Amino acid sequence: MWKYGNALPVANSSAIVSLNEGNTPLLKARLYPRCEVFLKNETVNPTGSHKDRALSIGITKALEFGFDTCMLYSDGSAALSSAAYAARAGIRNITLAPAGTPESRLLPLMIYDSIVLEYQGSGAEALAWVHEACQSLGIYETTTYRRANPYESEGPKTISYEIAEDLGRVPDWVVVPVGGGGTLSGIWRGFVELKQRGVTTKLPRMAGVLPAGYRLLELGMQQGAANNDDLRQLGGFEAPESAQAKIAMTFPPDGLEAIAAIRDSGGLFLYASDAEALAAQQRLGAREGIYAEVSATAPLVAIDQLIGMGLVEKEQQTVAIISGSGFRETGELGRSLAVKKNAISQSTGIADLKRLLHL
Amino acid sequence: MWKYGNALPVANSSAIVSLNEGNTPLLKARLYPRCEVFLKNETVNPTGSHKDRALSIGITKALEFGFDTCMLYSDGSAALSSAAYAARAGIRNITLAPAGTPESRLLPLMIYDSIVLEYQGSGAEALAWVHEACQSLGIYETTTYRRANPYESEGPKTISYEIAEDLGRVPDWVVVPVGGGGTLSGIWRGFVELKQRGVTTKLPRMAGVLPAGYRLLELGMQQGAANNDDLRQLGGFEAPESAQAKIAMTFPPDGLEAIAAIRDSGGLFLYASDAEALAAQQRLGAREGIYAEVSATAPLVAIDQLIGMGLVEKEQQTVAIISGSGFRETGELGRSLAVKKNAISQSTGIADLKRLLHL
Numbered sequence: 144m145w146k147y148g149n150a151l152p153v154a155n156s157s158a159i160v161s162l163n164e165g166n167t168p169l170l171k172a173r174l175y176p177r178c179e180v181f182l183k184n185e186t187v188n189p190t191g192s193h194k195d196r197a198l199s200i201g202i203t204k205a206l207e208f209g210f211d212t213c214m215l216y217s218d219g220s221a222a223l224s225s226a227a228y229a230a231r232a233g234i235r236n237i238t239l240a241p242a243g244t245p246e247s248r249l250l251p252l253m254i255y256d257s258i259v260l261e262y263q264g265s266g267a268e269a270l271a272w273v274h275e276a277c278q279s280l281g282i283y284e285t286t287t288y289r290r291a292n293p294y295e296s297e298g299p300k301t302i303s304y305e306i307a308e309d310l311g312r313v314p315d316w317v318v319v320p321v322g323g324g325g326t327l328s329g330i331w332r333g334f335v336e337l338k339q340r341g342v343t344t345k346l347p348r349m350a351g352v353l354p355a356g357y358r359l360l361e362l363g364m365q366q367g368a369a370n371n372d373d374l375r376q377l378g379g380f381e382a383p384e385s386a387q388a389k390i391a392m393t394f395p396p397d398g399l400e401a402i403a404a405i406r407d408s409g410g411l412f413l414y415a416s417d418a419e420a421l422a423a424q425q426r427l428g429a430r431e432g433i434y435a436e437v438s439a440t441a442p443l444v445a446i447d448q449l450i451g452m453g454l455v456e457k458e459q460q461t462v463a464i465i466s467g468s469g470f471r472e473t474g475e476l477g478r479s480l481a482v483k484k485n486a487i488s489q490s491t492g493i494a495d496l497k498r499l500l501h502l
Numbered sequence: 503m504w505k506y507g508n509a510l511p512v513a514n515s516s517a518i519v520s521l522n523e524g525n526t527p528l529l530k531a532r533l534y535p536r537c538e539v540f541l542k543n544e545t546v547n548p549t550g551s552h553k554d555r556a557l558s559i560g561i562t563k564a565l566e567f568g569f570d571t572c573m574l575y576s577d578g579s580a581a582l583s584s585a586a587y588a589a590r591a592g593i594r595n596i597t598l599a600p601a602g603t604p605e606s607r608l609l610p611l612m613i614y615d616s617i618v619l620e621y622q623g624s625g626a627e628a629l630a631w632v633h634e635a636c637q638s639l640g641i642y643e644t645t646t647y648r649r650a651n652p653y654e655s656e657g658p659k660t661i662s663y664e665i666a667e668d669l670g671r672v673p674d675w676v677v678v679p680v681g682g683g684g685t686l687s688g689i690w691r692g693f694v695e696l697k698q699r700g701v702t703t704k705l706p707r708m709a710g711v712l713p714a715g716y717r718l719l720e721l722g723m724q725q726g727a728a729n730n731d732d733l734r735q736l737g738g739f740e741a742p743e744s745a746q747a748k749i750a751m752t753f754p755p756d757g758l759e760a761i762a763a764i765r766d767s768g769g770l771f772l773y774a775s776d777a778e779a780l781a782a783q784q785r786l787g788a789r790e791g792i793y794a795e796v797s798a799t800a801p802l803v804a805i806d807q808l809i810g811m812g813l814v815e816k817e818q819q820t821v822a823i824i825s826g827s828g829f830r831e832t833g834e835l836g837r838s839l840a841v842k843k844n845a846i847s848q849s850t851g852i853a854d855l856k857r858l859l860h861l
Contacts, residue, residue, distance in 0.1 A: 231791030254787030432590030
């Protein structure tokens with residue numbers, strides 16, 4: 144992605160901390176033969192998600208500023224990225240994860256030699272705690288939302304640049320999973336900047352997809368929330384538990400920017416139930432050959448809805464951001480999926496096999 | 503990798519089944535500041551290993567020949583690749599896995615909608631069984647060794663092409679994990695062909711690394727085994743259980759070609775104990791930011807040995823093939839590694855944190 148380095152907030156291009164993140168495939172989807180749907184396959188990034196773009200910038204800045212330790216709050220993709228890029232840079236990484244994070248998500252952090260702290264308390268509390276601790280101790284904060292780290296927020300712009308370059312145009316729709324809100328708003332900003340620079344002439348409509356029940360941002364948009372306090376006052380309802388762990392955030396820290404991107408682009412928020420997202424995960428694997436984490440397959444559910452609403456026309460181009468790899472979550476896959484297998488041996492004949500395979 | 507399509511055995515370049523495999527990063531290793539060691543990071547392929555190169559070719563050929571079903575014997579990387587590329591091509595995939603394969607390795611095959619058969623019996627028996635079943639039933643065999651599928655064997659050549667292009671020269675050493683032997687011999691063939699075509703003038707020395715105790719190929723080389731029967735007669739000894747599952751093969755089906763590559767290149771076979779490979783896995787994560795499966799970190803152990811033997815000189819270039827991602831094996835990581843974590847909460851003060859972090 145560093146071929147777009149001019150558009151990224153880095154002073155010295157020879158001191159970049161990189162594992163060759165970005166430059167990911169844009170694959171024509173077989174799942175929608177009647178539409179022009181493309182899959183931006185972010186699962187092939189070095190730690191398996193688009194967060195590597197953000198952390199390549201973030202850890203580069205940490206070195207630029209002279210820090211020797213970084214810390215973030217995350218139980219997911221950003222935690223892996225921060226740990227991996229800190230390792231590559233030779234600085235110390237501290238992950239603050241919510242209590243109860245599955246072992247299978249923490250084990251890779253041990254390989255990257257991250258310190259792991261488990262936070263007993265709400266996500267909002269943890270974000271405040273880690274922010275204060277970083278300030279007090281002179282630790283570089285790598286939590287991926289704008290107020291914590293404005294440089295990392297520029298990472299998703301490179302997704303837009305790559306899409307525009309690969310398609311040779313700006314798509315009509317870009318469909319993005321919304322957790323904290325920063326990925327969607329960063330991608331939107333990327334397209335806005337391309338237009339401002341005269342590289343392109345149009346802008347896409349943005350669709351943000353969240354787990355069913357996570358309606359805070361839509362409420363905020365409808366009621367014209369002007370700041371985070373406004374948004375917080377709308378948040379009194381209970382958001383359900385969700386298998387779409389990485390986008391099930393009760394208070395998205397970059398939510399206001401995501402609302403602005405949806406509003407300014409003429410887009411909308413859409414919702415995926417767990418059952419829909421799990422079915423989409425299976426469809427994406429079985430038809431496209433991509434194993435994505437369940438949160439990253441929600442865009443397919445949203446595209447079905449856009450098509451159902453008549454909002455995507457035949458000649459239009461839609462890009463789904465497949466943000467993270469499923470291989471990082473196989474440990475949790477067993478809850479929703481069983482292995483079907485048949486035992487055979489040397490004595491299993493061809494006739495037996497034919498019967499087994501219904502040939 | 504299909505920019506090298508001219509060198510690959512495919513008739514119609516518009517009918518290629520691809521997920522944008524290959525074109526993987528070649529990273530300068532921080533672990534060896536005094537030598538020029540590079541890491542060929544194959545973990546970022548679509549299903550997390552270099553086998554995607556082989557199967558992109560294999561499944562393309564399956565379509566070219568008009569097959570609608572493919573089958574292979576594998577419990578590891580090739581199984582994922584075959585299932586993913588078959589899904590992308592819209593044909594049926596059957597995986598024959600050894601009985602006792604961990605669930606965490608089979609679950610992703612369910613996502614790719616592969617049929618899974620578990621074979622009760624030895625690997626050699628299973629290879630024979632699957633070969634015969636494919637012949638009898640008109641199923642395309644995608645097992646990745648030369649006799650089963652000669653097209654797939656051309657995949658590793660593209661690793662050599664990329665290395666030569668990225669370095670601007672041929673390295674002095676290429677260090678490759680050896681399971682079936684086809685990856686090492688394919689990479690060697692790639693360099694030989696570059697020389698034959700006049701693109702390069704020199705050849706690398708090849709080092710093959712196996713789990714400690716897996717000395718069949720070295721014995722075969724020493725005793726001049728001329729065919730697989732010769733090799734089989736040397737194989738009476740017991741090879742130990744190994745955590746390096748993907749390269750712990752008692753009878754490598756492409757072993758003779760691997761022997762030839764080592765001999766012709768003036769190379770050697772080297773060995774990694776499980777303890778050494780696990781330590782290398784940790785080192786690779788903690789210092790380079792790459793989470794590789796333990797089998798794929800054995801090349802670091804071999805490089806240490808080459809340096810210790812005085813076989814790698816300062817100005818020489820060595821490339822380690824990091825063949826597969828660790829994210830696919832996190833389920834097994836828990837056996838060798840525990841998560842170290844400290845509990846904190848809102849009441850944990852800065853002084854407590856300083857103590858915890860030994861600041």
